[in-house]
Structure formats: C-alpha cells, structure tokens
Amino acid sequence: MDGVQGTATQSGVDLAGAQPTRRDALTRWLRPVGATGVVFGAGAAGATVAFARGASGLTHRDREVLEFLAGLEQLESSFYAAALSAGKLTGEPLQFAQTVGREERAHLSDLVHLLGGHGPSAGHHRFDRMVKSNASFVAAATTLEDTVVAAYNGQAENVTRRTLARIARIMSVESRHAAWARGLAGKLPAPVAVDAAIDADAAMKALHPLLGGAS
Amino acid sequence: MSVNRPPTATATLGQSLFDVDGALSETAGRLPTRGQFIRRGGRRLAAGAVGGAGLALGIGFVPGSAHARSEREDLAILNFALALEYLQASFYTEAERVGALHGPLAQQARVVGSHERAHVAALRAVLGRQAIARPRFDFRGTTDDPKSFRATAVALEDLSVGAYKEQLPRINSDHYLAAAVAIQSVEGRHAAWIRRLAGIVPAVNAFDEPVSDRRTVQLVNATRFVTLKVPHTSSKRSPSFTG
Amino acid sequence: MNRGGWIVLAASLIVIACAVTLWPGGHRAPGGSARSPAPGAQASLAALPQPSKGFAIPRPRLLRDRAGVTRWAPVLEAAEARERPTRSSPGVVRVGTQTPEGTTNLVVVIGEAVRHGVTWVHARLAVLPDARTGWLPRSVLGGWQFVMTHLVINRARETLTLLRAGRVVFRTRVGVGKPSTPTPAGQFYIRDRLTRYASPEYGPLAFGTSARSPYETDWPAGGFIGIHGTDQPGLIPGQVSHGCIRLRNPAIRALGRLLPIGTPVTIT
Numbered sequence: 001m002d003g004v005q006g007t008a009t010q011s012g013v014d015l016a017g018a019q020p021t022r023r024d025a026l027t028r029w030l031r032p033v034g035a036t037g038v039v040f041g042a043g044a045a046g047a048t049v050a051f052a053r054g055a056s057g058l059t060h061r062d063r064e065v066l067e068f069l070a071g072l073e074q075l076e077s078s079f080y081a082a083a084l085s086a087g088k089l090t091g092e093p094l095q096f097a098q099t100v101g102r103e104e105r106a107h108l109s110d111l112v113h114l115l116g117g118h119g120p121s122a123g124h125h126r127f128d129r130m131v132k133s134n135a136s137f138v139a140a141a142t143t144l145e146d147t148v149v150a151a152y153n154g155q156a157e158n159v160t161r162r163t164l165a166r167i168a169r170i171m172s173v174e175s176r177h178a179a180w181a182r183g184l185a186g187k188l189p190a191p192v193a194v195d196a197a198i199d200a201d202a203a204m205k206a207l208h209p210l211l212g213g214a215s
Numbered sequence: 216m217s218v219n220r221p222p223t224a225t226a227t228l229g230q231s232l233f234d235v236d237g238a239l240s241e242t243a244g245r246l247p248t249r250g251q252f253i254r255r256g257g258r259r260l261a262a263g264a265v266g267g268a269g270l271a272l273g274i275g276f277v278p279g280s281a282h283a284r285s286e287r288e289d290l291a292i293l294n295f296a297l298a299l300e301y302l303q304a305s306f307y308t309e310a311e312r313v314g315a316l317h318g319p320l321a322q323q324a325r326v327v328g329s330h331e332r333a334h335v336a337a338l339r340a341v342l343g344r345q346a347i348a349r350p351r352f353d354f355r356g357t358t359d360d361p362k363s364f365r366a367t368a369v370a371l372e373d374l375s376v377g378a379y380k381e382q383l384p385r386i387n388s389d390h391y392l393a394a395a396v397a398i399q400s401v402e403g404r405h406a407a408w409i410r411r412l413a414g415i416v417p418a419v420n421a422f423d424e425p426v427s428d429r430r431t432v433q434l435v436n437a438t439r440f441v442t443l444k445v446p447h448t449s450s451k452r453s454p455s456f457t458g
Numbered sequence: 459m460n461r462g463g464w465i466v467l468a469a470s471l472i473v474i475a476c477a478v479t480l481w482p483g484g485h486r487a488p489g490g491s492a493r494s495p496a497p498g499a500q501a502s503l504a505a506l507p508q509p510s511k512g513f514a515i516p517r518p519r520l521l522r523d524r525a526g527v528t529r530w531a532p533v534l535e536a537a538e539a540r541e542r543p544t545r546s547s548p549g550v551v552r553v554g555t556q557t558p559e560g561t562t563n564l565v566v567v568i569g570e571a572v573r574h575g576v577t578w579v580h581a582r583l584a585v586l587p588d589a590r591t592g593w594l595p596r597s598v599l600g601g602w603q604f605v606m607t608h609l610v611i612n613r614a615r616e617t618l619t620l621l622r623a624g625r626v627v628f629r630t631r632v633g634v635g636k637p638s639t640p641t642p643a644g645q646f647y648i649r650d651r652l653t654r655y656a657s658p659e660y661g662p663l664a665f666g667t668s669a670r671s672p673y674e675t676d677w678p679a680g681g682f683i684g685i686h687g688t689d690q691p692g693l694i695p696g697q698v699s700h701g702c703i704r705l706r707n708p709a710i711r712a713l714g715r716l717l718p719i720g721t722p723v724t725i726t
Contacts, residue, residue: 065506103418106422157392157507157509161385168384170422172376172399174403183417192330193333193517197396199506199507334515336519354601358602390513393511393512395512446603448562449652450559451654453652456664457639457673
C-alpha cells in the first residue's frame with residue numbers, strides 16, 4: 001500500500017529540506033476524481049500540497065531523482081558521443097549510436113529543463129576500450145541501456161505522479177534503446193516478461209565498469 | 216445495453232475498450248466466477264462490493280472512503296490494461312498457432328506472446344472477479360501472412376506503449392504502479408523488437424507520448440479485431456439427421 | 459473490403475497520436491537551485507527508497523502442443539468452394555453461412571495458400587462424397603478458433619474416443635450404421651450442438667457433423683450424420699443406425715461437457 005513511502009521515513013533517512021514523503025501519499029488520496037482521473041496536486045488539497053512542492057512544482061524528492069536520472073542521461077550522451085568521435089562504428093551500430101545519442105541528448109535536455117536549467121556536470125569517462133569496435137560498443141551499450149531502464153523503473157514510485165508523467169515519456173524510449181542494442185548484440189530484445197526495477201545504488205554498481213574514471 | 220448485471224466501476228474502463236457499438240459486448244457482461252478477493256496490505260476488499268458506479272461518472276453513488284474510490288480507479292485502470300493485453304496475447308497466440316511465420320518473426324511471436332500471456336495472467340489474478348472477460352477476436356487475416364502480421368504487431372505494440380503512458384501517472388497505489396511500470400517497460404522493448412524486424416527505426420522519437428483513452432478505444436475499434444458476432448453454434452431445433 | 463487498409467489507418471493514427479503532447483512544460487524557477495551531483499554522489503542516492511515488488515507476474519507462458527491443434531472459422535459470407543485456390547477453378551459446392559439447424563456454418567481449415575496477393579484456405583466441406591475439401595477465400599471466413607481435441611470413432615470396434623492434446627479424456631461404446639446404411643469413414647468435424655429439443659429418439663443432446671450419408675433418400679443431397687443420445691440404450695453397442703453415431707444418454711451428456719465445436723472427427 002503506502003508501504004514504500006512509509007519505509008522511507010522509517011528508515012531514518014532525512015533528506016535535508018525535504019517534506020515528509022508521507023505527504024505525497026496523502027495528497028494522492030485526497031485528490032478529487034475527475035473524468036481524466038488525474039488532478040495535479042496544486043489546489044486540490046490546498047495548503048498541504050503547496051508546502052510539499054517548491055515553486056517549480058517539484059518536491060525535493062523529485063529533484064533528487066531527476067538529478068540522478070539526468071546523470072544517467074549525461075552518461076549515455078557522453079558514451080554515444082565518444083563512440084561517434086572514435087569513428088570505429090559502421091553499419092547499424094553506427095546508425096544506432098547516431099539515433100540513440102541524439103535521443104539521449106534530448107532526454108538530458110528535457111530533464112535539465114525540468115530541473116530549472118542546471119544539469120549534471122559532465123564526468124570524465126574513459127570509454128576508449130568500449131568504442132573501439134562494433135562488437136565492444138554494442139556490448140557496452142546493452143549493459144548501459146538495460147541498466148538505465150531498470151534504474152528508471154526503480155525510481156517511478158519515488159517521484160510525484162506529475163513528474164512520473166514527464167519521465168514516463170523517456171522510460172519507454174530507453175526500453176526501445178535497450179531492445180535495439182540487445183538485438184544488435186544477437187540477444188533477445190525482451191528476455192523476460194517483466195523488467196527489473198533497481199534502486200540507485202544498484203544502478204551505480206552496475207554502471208561502475210562504464211564509469212571508471214568518472215569524477 | 217444487453218448485459219445481465221450493471222457494470223462495476225472497475226470493469227467499465229476496460230469494457231469501453233471493446234464497447235464497439237456503444238453497447239456492451241456479450242462477453243463483457245460475463246465476469247469470471249472465481250471468488251477471488253483483492254488483498255491490500257492484509258485487508259480484504261470484497262471485490263463485489265463496488266456497485267454500479269461507473270468511472271465515467273467520476274463519483275460513485277456508493278459512499279465509499281477515499282481509499283475505496285482510489286482502489287476502484289486503480290482497478291479500472293488495470294482492467295483497461297488487461298483489455299489491451301488480451302488483444303495482444305490473443306493476436307500472438309493466434310499467429311503462432313496459424314503457423315505462417317518463420318525465423319526471427321516466428322521467434323518474436325513466440326517470445327512476445329509468452330510475455331503477453333503472462334501479463335494477462337497477472338492482471339486477471341490481481342483483478343479477480345473484477346477482471347473483464349476475454350473478448351472474442353477476429354484478426355481478419357492479419358495472422359495469416361508475415362507482412363500483415365508484422366504491420367499489425369508494430370501498430371499494436373506502439374499503441375500499447377502509448378496507452379500505458381497515459382495510465383501510469385493515474386495509478387494511485389504504488390504497489391500497482393510498480394507492476395505496471397515493469398510491464399510497460401517490456402512493452403517498450405516489444406515495440407522496438409518488432410519495428411526492427413519490420414525494418415523501421417526502433418526508436419523514432421526521443422519521447423513516447425501518451426495516447427488518451429478515447430484515442431486508444433478509437434484505434435482499437437478501427438482495427439475491428441473485437442468481434443461482437445460470436446459464432447452461434449447451439450440450437451434447440453430438433454435434429455434432422457439420418458438417425 | 460481491404461483489411462490491410464484498416465491496419466494502415468490504425469498505424470497512421472497511432473503515429474499521429476504519438477505526436478500529440480499532452481503535458482504542458484514544467485514550471486521554471488528563475489535561477490533554479492538544482493544541485494548537480496554526478497552519478498557518483500552516493501550519499502543522497504542511498505536515500506532514494508527501494509522500488510516495491512508490485513503484484514506478481516508469472517513466468518512467460520510458451521504455448522504447448524503445437525501439434526494436434528485444429529483451426530476452424532465461421533463462414534460469414536456465402537461463397538463457392540473451389541477445387542484449387544483460384545477463382546477460375548471449378549466449384550465444388552456453394553458454402554452457405556447457415557447450417558440446416560440454423561446455426562452458424564463453419565469450416566475446419568487444413569491449409570492456406572496465397573495466390574496473387576489473395577489468401578485462400580483449404581477447408582473441409584460438408585458435402586458428398588464424404589471428406590471432400592475445397593478452397594475458399596480467406597475473406598469470407600471470420601476469426602480463427604482453435605481446438606486441441608480430436609474425436610475418433612472406430613466402426614468395427616464400435617467405440618468413440620475423445621482425445622485432448624493427444625491424451626484420452628473420454629471413451630465409450632457406440633451404435634453405428636447398419637450394413638445397409640453404414641456410417642461413412644473419413645475426416646469430418648463437429649459443426650453444432652443441439653439441446654432441449656423434443657425428439658426422444660435423439661436423446662438429450664446431439665452434435666451435428668460435416669459427415670453425410672448417401673443412403674437416405676429423404677435428403678436429395680444426402681442425409682446428415684449426427685452424434686446423439688437414444689431412447690433405445692439396449693441396442694448399444696451395435697450396428698443399429700441409419701448412419702448416426704448413437705451413445706447412451708449418460709455418455710452423450712458426459713461427452714457434451716467435453717466436446718467443443720470444431721473438433722475434428724476421424725471415423726475408421
């Protein structure tokens with residue numbers, strides 16, 4: 001039920017400046033049911049909601065998550081940029097890098113815009129080994145995209161539904177990327193009936209090989 | 216409307232997907248007889264307690280708690296998802312059984328079909344008595360040859376992605392949301408998979424936009440895959456056989 | 459009507475729908491104070507909760523039993539069944555949309571062919587000589603239905619056996635046609651199911667099949683073979699009928715709970 005949100009506060013972790021996440025759960029229950037089924041928090045439950053969100057309409061938790069996700073998009077953008085400038089890709093892997101790289105940049109842009117203009121700093125990554133051939137690139141892309149998909153899935157419950165609506169538009173595209181990369185790698189594009197959802201910690205661990213040398 | 220019992224709130228949204236002529240289909244009126252109750256954190260909500268309020272009304276005549284209303288909304292959304300999963304699962308199952316596909320396309324139908332059937336099973340289990348019944352489909356020859364199959368699969372998968380996107384932020388319960396997120400994530404993979412097999416860019420846009428309920432229903436109706444005319448194979452006429 | 463056209467229409471509508479943006483842009487706070495951790499900022503990330511499991515989704519379900527599946531479809535439009543899958547081929551018989559019992563006519567399909575972009579199906583026909591097949595345009599048939607069952611009738615042994623996915627699920631003794639009016643041999647299918655009629659000689663339940671008998675003179679095109687109950691159970695097993703397969707009434711009731719329409723029937 002509200003187990004997830006409840007657990008967060010019970011874990012003792014206190015996000016500096018954050019409103020208790022239980023409030024988000026409360027505002028959802030109090031939201032009036034319209035024909036569309038969704039009413040934005042602002043105004044629905046009055047003062048309670050106003051305190052829960054900053055002027056940007058994002059809660060502190062939203063910002064935390066969006067910054068994390070923007071970091072992932074930054075990583076992806078850098079990876080594809082490096083792959084293209086290394087100049088070793090041909091055929092469909094090249095097309096993949098061009099298309100997907102462009103889309104990751106658009107995702108990053110969207111998230112940064114949502115965050116009010118300040119994006120993550122570009123880390124220093126050494127992708128050389130991974131972009132030296134079609135095969136190594138595709139293998140790395142598969143790991144990267146699969147992990148990003150699972151990482152996004154893991155954050156869906158942590159943001160307000162309004163923010164979820166924004167990032168959901170990105171999530172399925174990441175799934176497409178992952179499936180495409182896997183197809184290029186000769187793997188089943190969708191190996192299981194349900195995709196994994198991992199927390200941020202697990203995502204960082206999984207991406208560690210790709211991050212090596214990040215600031 | 217030709218139903219024996221009034222639509223429950225949870226069934227209405229899913230039924231509307233197959234509400235082709237504005238009258239509820241014969242199959243939609245029959246709910247399964249499994250006596251399952253929906254568990255929520257240990258509490259049991261009697262699935263049949265919902266009563267006749269339709270989601271379209273926005274407010275039920277049944278004075279329930281905000282929690283009960285929230286649950287009803289969620290179940291209506293899950294039924295809508297179930298309707299789309301029925302469509303996809305039946306399509307892939309039929310394609311596999313007809314056997315007109317070969318190689319990578321046959322593999323896609325087999326694997327993706329297995330996923331969609333699992334999605335159907337999961338949603339039916341959660342919805343219990345509230346689950347809409349599986350409708351009858353006529354896929355109108357689209358499972359009979361690879362080209363039609365491919366084009367149809369691309370359309371259905373892209374539609375599924377767009378429809379889930381619309382529903383996801385409406386889900387009240389994090390519990391249901393988690394499962395819906397995990398399912399829609401796979402639908403994105405399915406969409407890319409079949410598009411690549413069809414020689415189309417797997418991810419043509421950086422963002423997948425939501426498809427509204429009305430548009431989803433329109434698109435499903437446009438396919439005319441849902442058939443209200445079921446074969447009438449029983450009769451009370453006296454046999455006139457040789458004897 | 460061009461079915462392919464519907465798909466193209468639906469697909470193009472989807473593309474259009476996907477281009478529609480529903481959500482307005484987020485609010486912009488001037489000089490937004492976003493912190494900008496690189497993905498390596500572990501401390502705040504650890505604070506983000508674990509995702510919940512959601513409801514259980516079972517393992518993917520592959521289809522079992524690819525073999526032993528029979529498909530049938532209702533006839534939606536009357537059409538000429540032809541010897542070969544081409545419009546210029548001689549007709550075998552006109553296939554209507556209704557059976558004599560007033561039920562939806564249906565055909566079991568054993569093959570397909572595409573000729574000049576048109577899909578034809580190879581169908582079993584309910585016409586003499588028995589076990590005749592012919593080709594119909596796919597477009598006159600409705601949606602595919604599938605059955606895993608198979609009914610086998612052995613005339614010499616006077617037995618009826620129902621198999622599902624290759625396993626025996628029901629067996630009983632039957633009455634078959636007399637030597638002068640034998641039950642025909644061949645491959646047929648169950649066409650319809652009759653109940654609650656007032657003819658005790660047929661028992662409580664009867665199934666119509668695609669099998670026909672040339673030995674009855676009442677029907678110029680041949681009589682219809684059915685599988686039904688009886689008011690003379692003492693005659694079963696035996697060679698007793700005018701071609702129909704007779705079961706004792708408890709047996710036909712039991713069969714009635716197990717036998718779907720469209721089930722292929724093999725009579726040897």
